[in-house]
Amino acid sequence: MENRESRWAELFRRGNRGDGAAYRTFLTEVTPVLRRIAAARSPGLSAEIEDIVQEVLMAIHGKRHTWREGEPVLPWLYAIARYKAADAWRRRGRPSVPVEDLAEILADERSGDPSAARDLGQLLAGIDTRSAGIVRAIGIEGESAGEVGARYGMTEGAVRVAYHRAMARLRGLADGKEERE
Amino acid sequence: MKTEDLISQLAGEPVAAQGGVERRAVTGLGIGFLIALALFLPVLGPRPDFLEVVQRPIVAVKTILPLLLGPVALLLALRSARPTTPAPAGIGALWLWPAMALALFLYAFATTAPGARAVAFLGHSIPICLPAIVVLAAPILIAVFRALKDGAPTRPALCGALAGLAAAGFATALYSTFCNEDSPLFYAVWYSLGIGIVTAAGAVAGGRYLRW
Known part of the structure; x- marks a missing residue:
């Protein structure tokens, strides 16, 4: 676990400083974890898991400046993923949202x-x-x-x-x- | 779209914005407070005897308490805008303010003659006090919200409430320099109510506008 933490923190840090390859590796490696979180948080939406994963990836991208170097990256990642997955569930779970489909x-x-x-x-x-x-x-x-x-x-x-x-x-x-x- | 295509797309723009929410929030606070000041000075303005009466502790605290509440709540709002600390450590310290208000109220109740209590409690300026606190807080709240939107609050309503508390603190401190109701029987109640209204507005607005 510690290995993963330090490896991802290093990749993310390098990414935030402009290393596109490190950033791509980071996003690629975290995606399976995001997929698990999305699946666990979104019961009954299996067909849409991948959409949610992509929303989480975009949220990570859009909010990456809120992670500070030196701060553990896993809790940050989980917090973003849980929030976006819950948000996606909240939105999709409501049948009356007009642009749902x-x-x-x-x-x-x-x-x-x-x-x-x-x-x-x-x-x-x-x-x-x-x-x-x-x-x-x-x-x-x-x-x-x-x-x-x-x-x-x-x-x-x-x-x-x-x-x-x-x-x-x-x-x-x-x-x-x-x-x- | 395939997830790997999305990753490729995102990896094409790796550099994260620097500077951050904190700096923008402080700038926003400054701008918001200047707007509040620009509303306050021509319409209300500080009472003529402010520098004199403020030397009495019971008058000074009605400015000092909200003035301290502002930065403390703002700091908590900024922490709350970070994804991992939606309810930041130290948030319990906020109970200090209602506790102080209650203590001041009880002190004044005990030291005011029974016949004078109702007069002091109702005062003569409730219809100015409450709207003024809300109106003066509005520009500060909006300016702080603009900065917080850059954050990633995982409990947006709580983050918004803390921002409302901060805005109300600064606005109430400003208003208190105009207000000549010097009994805690008045200000411990009505200032608290004004701050509560702005905080509730912040919570509602946070739930709507601080989502991401």
């Missing part, structure tokens, strides 16, 4: 349920234009990330990350909206 909203939109279409339109208006465009293109029009990337001058991977982040923000907006109502 874009396909459903799409169906609603086509079958003419005006409230769902309006909801999605409102939510998309709440994020920046490019992200909204990416969500529309991939989630509604069904375009591939490569096609969308070509249009926006982004790599395929960058489009996927942007899509994922936009979806996370939409869920956040939907949660907030739901709470207000």
Whole structure:
């Protein structure tokens, strides 16, 4: 255990200082642990475990500045993973979150349920234009990330990350909206 | 998307932001307090006899207690914004403030003539006191929140409540220089209520805006 702690702390430290290879190794090695935490924390969501793992990875990435060199990395990692896994469960566990499944909203939109279409339109208006465009293109029009990337001058991977982040923000907006109502 | 593709993407931007939440929180506090000051000075302003009356301990504590609460609660809010310490060590020290308020209230109750108690308790400025504390705390709370959003609070509502307590501490200290209600029968109750309102607002706002 101590080995893993010091090894990951060293990799993460080097990553935070700009060593991309060390950072990649760190993320790759922690992923199986995240997968276990996500699985343990998200009963009944086995199909979505990998999505949750990716959300946790992005959270680690987005919050990596909150880890201080010299602080143990495992408790930090577990805290992030538990929080995001619980958060994902909380969001997915609630059946009424409107952007839970874009396909459903799409169906609603086509079958003419005006409230769902309006909801999605409102939510998309709440994020920046490019992200909204990416969500529309991939989630509604069904375009591939490569096609969308070509249009926006982004790599395929960058489009996927942007899509994922936009979806996370939409869920956040939907949660907030739901709470207000 | 495959997880390994995501990892490749993330590994392409390894460098972590430096500087951190603490520095931004202190800057935010400064800006928020200046805004509060800019609201306070033209509308209320310190009482003319402040420097004189503040030499009486019972008057001084109504400024000193909230003024100490501010930095202590801010420190705890900053620790609470770190993922591993949502309820930071030392959070129990916050009970000191309600304990002091209660002690001051009981002292004043015992030393005030029975007929004068209700007058001192109700005072003449509750409709100014409570809104003023809330309004003065708002810019501080917003500024501190902006910094805390960079953190990773795993209990966002608690983190928000601590931020609210901090903002209320600074705002109440500022307000107390205007307020000429010098009996703890007044300020131990109504200041505490104002601080409680801001803290509750911080908890609600934290639960909503400090999620990540």
